[in-house]
Amino acid sequence: MKRAGIVAWNTFREAVRDRVLYNLVFFALLMIAAALLVGQISIGIEQIVIVTLGLSAISLIGILMAVFIGVGLVSKEMEKRTLYALLAKPVRRWEFLLGKFAGLALTLAVNTAAMATGLAGAMWLVQGSLRAEDAAVLVAVYFILLKLAIVVSLALLFSCFTTPLLSTLFTAGLYVAGVFAPEIRAIGKVTGNAALDAVAMGFSYLLPNFDNFNVIAAAAHRRAIPGMLVAQNTLYAAVYCAIALTGATMIFSRRNLK
Amino acid sequence: MTAARRNANNTPMTGPAIETEGLTKDYTTGFWLAKKKRSLDNLTMQVERGEVFGFLGPNGAGKTTTIKLLMGLTFPSAGTARILGRPVSDVGMHNEIGYLPEQPYFYDYLTACELLDYFARFHGYGAAERRERVERMLKKVGLETAGKIQLRKYSKGMLQRVGVAQAILHDPQVVILDEPMSGLDPLGRREVRDIILELKRAGRTVLFSTHILGDAEMLCDRVGVIAGGKLRGVGAPKEIVGVQSHGMEILFEPGSGAGAAGILEKAVRMGERYRIEVAEGELYGAIEQLRAAGAKILSVVQVRQTLEDYFLELIGAEQARTSAVEVGEK
Ligand SMILES: Nc1ncnc2c1ncn2[C@@H]1O[C@H](COP(=O)(O)OP(=O)(O)O)[C@@H](O)[C@H]1O
Numbered sequence: 001m002k003r004a005g006i007v008a009w010n011t012f013r014e015a016v017r018d019r020v021l022y023n024l025v026f027f028a029l030l031m032i033a034a035a036l037l038v039g040q041i042s043i044g045i046e047q048i049v050i051v052t053l054g055l056s057a058i059s060l061i062g063i064l065m066a067v068f069i070g071v072g073l074v075s076k077e078m079e080k081r082t083l084y085a086l087l088a089k090p091v092r093r094w095e096f097l098l099g100k101f102a103g104l105a106l107t108l109a110v111n112t113a114a115m116a117t118g119l120a121g122a123m124w125l126v127q128g129s130l131r132a133e134d135a136a137v138l139v140a141v142y143f144i145l146l147k148l149a150i151v152v153s154l155a156l157l158f159s160c161f162t163t164p165l166l167s168t169l170f171t172a173g174l175y176v177a178g179v180f181a182p183e184i185r186a187i188g189k190v191t192g193n194a195a196l197d198a199v200a201m202g203f204s205y206l207l208p209n210f211d212n213f214n215v216i217a218a219a220a221h222r223r224a225i226p227g228m229l230v231a232q233n234t235l236y237a238a239v240y241c242a243i244a245l246t247g248a249t250m251i252f253s254r255r256n257l258k
Numbered sequence: 259m260t261a262a263r264r265n266a267n268n269t270p271m272t273g274p275a276i277e278t279e280g281l282t283k284d285y286t287t288g289f290w291l292a293k294k295k296r297s298l299d300n301l302t303m304q305v306e307r308g309e310v311f312g313f314l315g316p317n318g319a320g321k322t323t324t325i326k327l328l329m330g331l332t333f334p335s336a337g338t339a340r341i342l343g344r345p346v347s348d349v350g351m352h353n354e355i356g357y358l359p360e361q362p363y364f365y366d367y368l369t370a371c372e373l374l375d376y377f378a379r380f381h382g383y384g385a386a387e388r389r390e391r392v393e394r395m396l397k398k399v400g401l402e403t404a405g406k407i408q409l410r411k412y413s414k415g416m417l418q419r420v421g422v423a424q425a426i427l428h429d430p431q432v433v434i435l436d437e438p439m440s441g442l443d444p445l446g447r448r449e450v451r452d453i454i455l456e457l458k459r460a461g462r463t464v465l466f467s468t469h470i471l472g473d474a475e476m477l478c479d480r481v482g483v484i485a486g487g488k489l490r491g492v493g494a495p496k497e498i499v500g501v502q503s504h505g506m507e508i509l510f511e512p513g514s515g516a517g518a519a520g521i522l523e524k525a526v527r528m529g530e531r532y533r534i535e536v537a538e539g540e541l542y543g544a545i546e547q548l549r550a551a552g553a554k555i556l557s558v559v560q561v562r563q564t565l566e567d568y569f570l571e572l573i574g575a576e577q578a579r580t581s582a583v584e585v586g587e588k
């Protein structure tokens with residue numbers, strides 16, 4: 001466990017040195033521009049616009065990072081053969097995987113926290129102050145983070161047995177499918193075909209159900225998010241990540257390194 | 259501290275340092291992974307404790323394949339391997355093993371200091387000990403002034419040195435080096451040789467692979483010759499790669515004394531100088547003759563088989579060209 005922590009810390013350091021956090025500059029500019037703009041054009045809805053825009057940007061930037069960096073976590077080390085010397089240390093392969101996962105999760109957490117701070121700044125600019133009901137926005141950010149963790153675990157799982165390109169496609173595909181999980185679930189009902197219904201149901205339960213994680217609209221309108229949903233999503237993300245990482249470990253532990 | 263670590267690891271103190279039994283590795287290739295290629299065929303050998311063992315063979319012989327199996331980077335198709343009496347799948351034992359990969363590459367966003375410090379953490383050293391070890395290792399491999407430079411700016415030879423440093427950082431019992439001299443200039447090779455000899459003096463076991471006969475001869479207690487995935491022989495370098503002399507070569511400048519003509523006839527002219535090859539038994543006779551002729555002897559050296567000659571002789575020209583054995587395709 002301690003060794004996974006060592007790997008995680010180095011993964012974070014790599015992201016920082018590779019200037020991954022520069023995306024924050026882009027986000028900051030976007031928020032400033034949005035804050036200035038909505039202040040001029042809208043009457044009364046600027047608070048909704050700024051939160052919707054901010055959370056969407058936080059989610060999109062996070063997903064892009066989770067997919068692209070996530071897929072490279074293991075495959076880059078195999079391709080460059082930096083893994084050889086590392087695995088010759090007393091590090092088990094599952095510790096390596098867990099460390100890689102935790103390192104990117106930490107990177108995303110720091111990145112997301114910074115963006116959330118930026119969003120809070122923009123809100124403060126627009127509203128003139130921050131209020132208690134703005135906490136809903138914080139919960140939305142937390143859900144985005146949970147979603148990112150699931151995406152990273154999937155990217156890691158795929159990259160353990162297939163090429164980076166295919167891993168990227170699979171992860172991105174699963175993410176999109178996961179966003180539309182309820183619609184997929186509804187396919188069978190709509191068509192009234194029992195067989196199709198069973199397949200669609202089975203498939204949709206395999207998918208990460210990201211629908212529950214999207215509370216951007218609720219947060220934009222400052223509707224309180226039920227504590228039950230917070231608990232449920234937290235548990236769901238933890239179980240999903242655990243299953244994906246276990247699968248990744250099982251595959252990776254048997255893998256011959258080129 | 260070190261002693262405690264050893265005990266905690268519970269490695270038996272007797273028996274060979276490295277032993278393999280029937281170790282075999284097939285690689286599947288081709289689009290459908292239907293082609294099988296045997297890169298290592300039934301390797302059974304032992305490396306004794308405290309021994310410097312050279313793993314000698316041409317390119318594609320199966321040296322790296324063997325070493326990767328020993329390090330648990332790949333898994334055998336058949337057979338077993340043990341290090342210090344424990345199966346190679348036992349990663350905890352890596353506290354006692356140092357490994358230099360072939361053409362090593364490391365995290366290029368780190369400096370050499372940071373990389374070594376990172377690796378040292380896995381062995382559980384505290385901050386002060388890590389700093390001390392990193393400094394000592396960098397000095398040992400001649401990188402003390404380059405420690406703060408990012409590895410992306412390193413040359414191949416410098417990376418090789420960092421690789422050696424990380425392999426011996428934790429003072430392991432068994433050191434496995436894959437082509438440790440490659441990519442190094444003569445000075446670097448010499449330094450690596452010194453490090454290997456130092457490890458030997460400290461009672462460590464060293465297994466290193468090479469395709470260069472001279473390196474093996476100079477350092478090894480024993481060598482194992484591998485070609486085409488098969489072990490072809492094990493023994494002292496002298497027995498194996500017969501320093502079977504093919505005679506002696508004398509380089510000289512001719513004089514004008516009596517009998518000069520006779521010897522010049524047998525010699526080959528190279529500019530001002532002449533070269534003559536004689537059987538070992540006739541060496542003194544030839545030298546006498548040259549002295550009588552007033553020739554100036556420049557050098558006398560043993561004519562030796564090259565490694566290529568040796569491999570050709572050993573496994574036949576046919577097999578030397580195909581580096582691994584095909585074992586059936588579907
Ligand atoms: N990952 C791999 N996939 C397929 N063939 C391989 C792989 N690695 C090595 N080989 C083959 O195995 C044989 C032995 O290679 P290797 O052990 O690297 O030789 P060397 O003695 O030069 O280190 C070669 O013919 C090589 O092509």
Ligand SMILES: [Mg+2]
Pocket residue numbers: 318321322323360437
């Ligand atoms: Mg090799």
